[in-house]
Amino acid sequence: MAVCLVTGATGYIGGRLVPELLAYGHHVRCMVRSPARLRDLPWAGRTEIVTADALDPVATRSALDGVEVAYYLIHTMGGGDGFASSDRAAARTFAAAAEAAGVRRIIYLGGLSDGAELSPHLSSRAEVARIFLDCRVPAVVLRAAVIIGSGSASFEMLRQLTERLPVMTTPRWVHSRTQPIAVRDVLRYLRGWASVPGEVNRTFDIGGPDVLTYADMMRGYATAAGLPRRLIIAVPLLSPWLSSHWVGLVTPVPASIARPLVESLRNETVCREHDVSAYVHDPKDGLIGFTLAVTLALQKIKEADVATRWSSASSPGAPSDPLPTDPDWAGGSLYIDRRTLACDVPPEAVWKVIEGIGGDNGWYSLPAAWKVRGALDRIVGGVGLRRGRRDPQRLRIGDSIDFWRVEEIEPGRLLRLRAEMRLPGLAWLELSVRCEGDRTVYEQRAIFHPHGLLGHLYWRALAPFHGLIFGKMPRAIVVSARSA
Structure with a gap:
């Protein structure tokens, strides 16, 4: 050698x-x-x-x-x-x-x-x-x-x-x-x-x-x-x-x-x-x-x-995969809406709300908007919000939550949902909680990988609504955790 x-x-x-x-x-x-x-x-x-x-x-x-x-x-x-x-x-x-x-x-x-x-x-x-x-x-x-x-x-x-x-x-x-x-x-x-x-x-x-x-x-x-x-x-x-x-x-x-x-x-x-x-x-x-x-x-x-x-900056991956050292424009387009909120609520309480999200518990922001999105998905042949949840409090990988599916769950830390609604691309919603000193930090990421021109137009058209829908979720989840 x-x-x-x-x-x-x-x-x-x-x-x-x-x-x-x-x-x-x-x-x-x-x-x-x-x-x-x-x-x-x-x-x-x-x-x-x-x-x-x-x-x-x-x-x-x-x-x-x-x-x-x-x-x-x-x-x-x-x-x-x-x-x-x-x-x-x-x-x-x-x-x-x-x-x-x-x-x-x-x-x-x-x-x-x-x-x-x-x-x-x-x-x-x-x-x-x-x-x-x-x-x-x-x-x-x-x-x-x-x-x-x-x-x-x-x-x-x-x-x-x-x-x-x-x-x-x-x-x-x-x-x-x-x-x-x-x-x-x-x-x-x-x-x-x-x-x-x-x-x-x-x-x-x-x-x-x-x-x-x-x-x-x-x-x-x-x-x-x-x-x-x-x-x-x-x-x-x-x-x-x-x-x-x-x-x-x-x-x-x-x-x-x-x-x-x-x-x-x-x-x-x-x-x-x-x-x-x-x-x-x-x-x-x-x-x-x-x-x-x-x-x-x-x-x-x-x-x-x-x-x-x-x-992730530590994923080994294959030669065809993106690397952390690649420029920002490499690896295909990826749109991310990221929200964080630090609070004094115990992380266990925040996680309990995260794990119970969806179904009868709702999505903690503009319920009417979520219902409209579910109805539109049903019109184009999607699943809409009709599936609800298997269990109102506990989740496992593979569970369906309305028009999402649990792709990854790390109890007490991370929940990642993959969208199963009809979309011109792939979408995820990631909710996580962590401790930083004496504070609890809630982080939320909506991730979208567009498919063709329609995917780019779709994200840009909905961008104003993301500020309303995703913007209200962190505070509403923390308030719910504090009052639980």
Whole structure:
């Protein structure tokens, strides 16, 4: 097993690669500028963490001391005139430090391109690859196009555009061909090269089994997500600058991130060889196709525990899952209405009210509004409020409460309900109680994951009513607990 250094451990690929290397017995050292960003990750305690900036030759040389395999997963996504020179300087500093430290191999994840006029983003990645290939340490450069997985900037842009726009007017790049690859296959290649013997110094193209246009991927995503077929109209007038601002306007992906991605889409990104399989063999079942990769990326959204997956910083998860270090706009849209109230009522009394909620006991805010919502649900074929409760005081997992179902219960602490009403998305209501010093804190979260444009419109349309319905619940529950 090798001593591996991973740069960019707080990034999309690095944060997923570290647990893969650990699982295969490698010793992992993470080189980061801000160690505090790793503290909530479940694997952080099993790694060696060093503080260094790749632009600092002394700190970088020290970080690489005793390292056999160094993963370089640093790349600036922002725009401006300085990002390419910063990438160049960091790569040269890292290469020189790796030479001085006697590193056996550098592994760099770069961008796949067709060799034509490259975008600044792809051009900088190609330059970094050349720096490593020209240094004295053997380097393996893996060139990938669109990586499919929750948290990948390219995938998030694809996800958000397809989810939010049933009809899209798009630039001509929508017809550029690309060869997307599942994040699981990317990690398998990266991890595999830590154990490959001998000196290898070259680039390898890596991609999945499907060659698609961006329009094909949008339609494929819609199918995998259960959305209606998207109508895509390509027009020649949208420049990369306009396109990036358009993406920033209709999705949570910042325009500064969208622009380099959009500029890169004008290049065809299809693999010209598959030589990597001679060193890191393909799985028996073959590489993961686009549809399965999207399904895996969406899997945790479809599973019942999505509410905790988005809120827990310690869930290990799979490579396709969101991570705490992912940006806020990654992992799909999630709307949360959070309310907290500190009080002097014993936590046991508050919990008793929480566990007795619904049915004949009601929902402690605007009962007429709850009845109207139940009636509307019945009209569209839902269950409405007719189910009530099995027991007026006690709950267990799987119990129905009106149009909710108990998904999780931690006696005295947490009740999470999953909505079973007819909705354009998935919804949860989470009620919890805890002690903070000599005070009891009641917390309430209404969580909604929209399905398509209708889901986003649904949440926004009801947002004013949430302030009335959910806003009154905390105080009413505390008052009820105090008077019990």
